[in-house]
Amino acid sequence: MRSLKLALSVAAALAIAGCASQQMSQPAARPDVKFGKPIAAADLATWDIDIRTSDGKGLPPGRGSVAEGKNVYEGKCLACHGADAKGGPVFGTMVGGIGSFKTNARVLTPGSMYPYAPILFDYIRRSMPMDSPQSLSTNEVYAVSAYILNLNGLVPADAVMDANSMPRVMMPNRDGFIVDDRPDTRAVRCMQNCK
């Protein structure tokens, strides 16, 4: 029955395609088939690592301090990012730049650029260290995040980051974004004696 339905929907799609001389802008109608298998939340727990950074939804249980973060950083991050996160042989600085966006030398760091602190947790956990991403423990990720935030002057030296404290860190670029408002140019199609 399923294969008959599939055959019929394919035939219908071909009939539609046959009338169109160019590619369709809309996709063909959905065939009446379902090949997905239900999966339980528990079975995709190790994959379910996204964090809604504006409010920290998805931040896991755990905690880490600035001091612990300094240790983790020096063991696993410093080789590429340099001492005190000021830039190393592979990547540039992760400190400073706050207030630089109205100058012609914008310095993009987690401190100056991230609108929400949990971006640090999400990015470090999924992408760092680059040679073994997803290898840090949850506590290590919180700790390194706390350390980077402290180096940027955004949390005190005794700060502890967890699912509760991290979304509350006020980031200087929180209101620094506007939604796409293009087209923002109105060029005219001049043909003769232009300029």
Add this chain to the structure above:
Amino acid sequence: MEKAVVPSATPPTIAALASRRNFLRKSVVLAGGAAATGAGLAQAAPLAIPESNKGFGKPIAETDYGMPSKFEAGVKRRRTDVLKNRQNFSDWSMTPLADQHGTVTPNGLIFERHHNGTPDIDPATHRLVIHGMVNQALEFSMEDLMRYPSVSRFHFLECSGNGLTDWLKAASKTVQQTHGLLSGGQWTGIPVSWLLDEAGLASGAKWAIFEGADGSGHLRSLPIEKLMDDCMLVYALNGEMLRPENGYPLRLFVPGWEGNVSVKWLRRIKVGDQPWHVRGETARYTDPMPDGKWRQFSFDMECKSVITRPSGGMNIKAGAHEIQGFAWSGKGRITAVDVSVDAGRNWQEAVLEGPVLDKNLTRFRYRWNWNGQPTTIVSRAVDSTGYVQPTVLDITKVRAIVGFVQHHNGIFPWSVSAVGEVKNAIA
């Protein structure tokens, strides 16, 4: 070759004659004794039977995957030679557009932009999961996905950073380096809408995040409206399964939007009611604005064009040339391309080569008799929304051109010197 050149409308100048002599001299030096086969005029010689006519060719192998001629060995993807990264995992390589002769980019030349290199994924173990604000979370194997009827469509793919090194000064030499984060091809897969419908969108679902199975776990938030409109889950490109560097075995393809959102090595789709504001859509892939702000979710790749022949690094002779190039728009079809051969003072409409497809590369052609005088050639595209490709100057009036500026769709000039050297003439 010289015989075939159509005479210029105006008499050749001294400079042009000098350049022609120069060219001939170079040909002789480069080709040595073989110059007689191509140098024309006084040097025509009787043709010999080619060696290729006189023996076996290469036999047919039992199994094989064909490769370009060894004489095309220079046609390669290349990393940027301007903005050199200190590692090559989060890096990019560019399509040799000057050597692309149609609207389809060969699979081995599709540009690359990865955030932690290319993973090597076994399709037998790869899984796609859809969950979040859906009625039923679902898991798919590649075998499952390839059982659906398939859809194939031609579209361009362009990185938002295409042109980022050449806003205010000429930094790149060739069109590969100025515009090579651009490719085109026929993408095959299934509409995203089919699988979202199968999982069933919950009430209030407005965004979804797409996540890759690579070492960066790259992910981007996308609005449901676009996903339901024309986005595809793609497993094949130009007739064969995706190459590893293009997302094998499965990627998202978002027609007309910045390449970064077409997440490769796709493993997970999570539906939500708002965007996630991850690093790649806040600290990166946002555009600096004059008041210190950043334009976010600037997805559209606006209408753009570039001349690929003649282009930077080439040497041309006075006489007849076909100016060739590409035009494309993420917001619709290309309706016209104008070419100027006098640095933008006067423009003539180029011929568009069909089929002209929505959100795809369109090839344009314009016949030009170069009189040998130094000049600047440039193209300007118009799309089906009526939008006219702006100049960089137009853009600098409304955006901040500082730092890592993306979405450069300004018209792009090439200068031609008295001796026929073609160079990047931006700014």
